[in-house]
Amino acid sequence: MKKQLKIASFSIQYDTKPTTTCPIKIDSATYIEDKVLPKYLIGECDMTLPQFYQAACPQLTATDYVLSDGYQQIIRRFPHTNQVRLTLGTDAIYIIKAVPIYIEVKDYVQALIHPERFSEMSLEVAKIKNLKPIMQEEIIQLNTYKRKQLLLNGQYSERTLLDVTHSNNVQTIxxxxxxxxxxxxxxxxxxxxxxxxxxxxxxxxxxxxxxxxxxxxxxxxxxxxxxxxxxxxxxxxxxxxxxxxxxxxxxxxxxxxxxxxxxxxxxxxxxxxxxxxxxxxxxxxxLKKPQNIRPQLSQNIYLMTETLSLTIDQGVLQELTEQTCQFEIVSPEKVKQNANELNYTITAKALLLDCNQFSRPGFYQLQLMSPTYGEMLFLFKIQLEEQA
Missing domain, CATH: 2.60.40.1300 (Penicillin-binding protein Tp47, domain C)
Known part of the structure; x- marks a missing residue:
């Protein structure tokens, strides 16, 4: 039975079988009239991170994006700086707001005609804001960048340019x-x-x-x-x-x-x-070569009378012995001392430094630069005496 479907300011007739009026096959149960239709429908949609990254990370589930209690404490001190686009949902999952999207018109037609078959897509269509049709010749004129495609299964593709010239619509950086x-x-x-x-x-x-x-x-x-x-x-x-x-x-x-x-x-x-x-x-x-053991300071706070001990991979210790791995200490005043200015010992398992050679109490950095294992950075504190 012939019916009519409205798409914004456009309308189209469709039927469940091929007819003189509806000869164009969309799928096995949908035929539409032969007329020029918009190429896409474009709009914006708020997406959770699981939705936004689903195409790139299909192996992840929504729970993998939930912010831990520790992270939630951190963002109270360091909130996200793009509040226009990102907000934290009540389920502790970020939402990206106003993501540009597009829909193939033939997909949109199928979803409207067969909502029971494409229920997930229909749910997403209902969330889209500012949905409007775009003719083929209008695409190049859009002041837009990359968009995600809403697919029939209700999921979104990775971002893509609708026209290569759209890469000129953003700042280069x-x-x-x-x-x-x-x-x-x-x-x-x-x-x-x-x-x-x-x-x-x-x-x-x-x-x-x-x-x-x-x-x-x-x-x-x-x-x-x-x-x-x-x-x-x-x-x-x-x-x-x-x-x-x-x-x-x-x-x-x-x-x-x-x-x-x-x-x-x-x-x-x-x-x-x-x-x-x-x-x-x-x-x-x-990536640099991975270490067989995770490097570890013996403690995070040292007295000036103690010895700093950094347990580290044998390969790094060998490079330290051969002086191909460089290291330095950065003081609280950001003054650097390299290995030639420091008293240190290399044992079978660790790099040792006497803390009495550090100028004053405060927070220090130990930096190692290995050509094989990459750069490593360790933070520690020096105290005059043990605190209760």
Missing amino acids: QNQLVYERELYDFAHYQYAGMIGFLPEYAIHTYEQFHEAYGQYIYSATLTKSGETIPLVWPDYLYHRPENHLEFGVLAESTPRYQSFEYWQENDSVTVTILADGFEDVSFETK
Whole structure:
């Protein structure tokens, strides 16, 4: 039986079998009239992180995105800086607001005609705001960037350009940024990195970074061995007084970090940053050799009469002995002392430093730079006497 369907200002006749009026086959049970229709319907939709990353991370479930109690405490002190796009839902899962989307008109027609077959898509269509039809010739004129496609199964594709010229609708920034630093086995992280501006752009403070780029960031991911790790704030963040974005993968055995539990030397990792009004930014790096044991300070607080002990991989100890691995101490005043200026001992299992050579109490950094195992950073505190 012939029926009519309205799509915004357009209408189309359809039937369950081919007829003179409806000769164009959409699927085995749907035929439409032969007329020029819009190419897409476009709009915006709020998405949870599981929805936003589902195409890239199909192995993850909604519970994998729930912020831990520890993370929720951190964001009370360091809330996400893009409040326009990101909000934390009542289930402790982030929501990305106003994600640009598009729908193939033929899919939209099927979902409207057969809501019982495409119920998940129908539910998503109901959430879309500002849905409007776009003719083929209008696509190039859109002031838009990448969009996610709503599919018949109710899921969203990865972001894509509807026309290659749309890449010109955002600011370029990749060539202004640099992958400043990467750290291995830093604090609670097995891998961490920093992205900032090249020196010539004079972004020296938190406020400058925030105004130039930081406040627009709403997504950060790492991709290793073909698997994408979605980072959630504060897996990535920037904070005073720093002038760069920091990110890391926690040393935890959870599904979201699973692809980083093991790696081999020279495995490729791609870091991707998304920000409103800017082109997507990506950096590729090669991982250093993993250590057989996780390096560990004997304690986090030392008296000046004690000895700092860093237990570390045999390969690093060998490099320290051969002086191919460099190390230095950074004082609370940011004064650096390299190995040649320090009294230290290398044992079969650890690097030892007498704490009485440090100038005063306070927070110090121990930095190791290994050509094989990468850069390592350890934070510790020196006290004059034991505190109750």
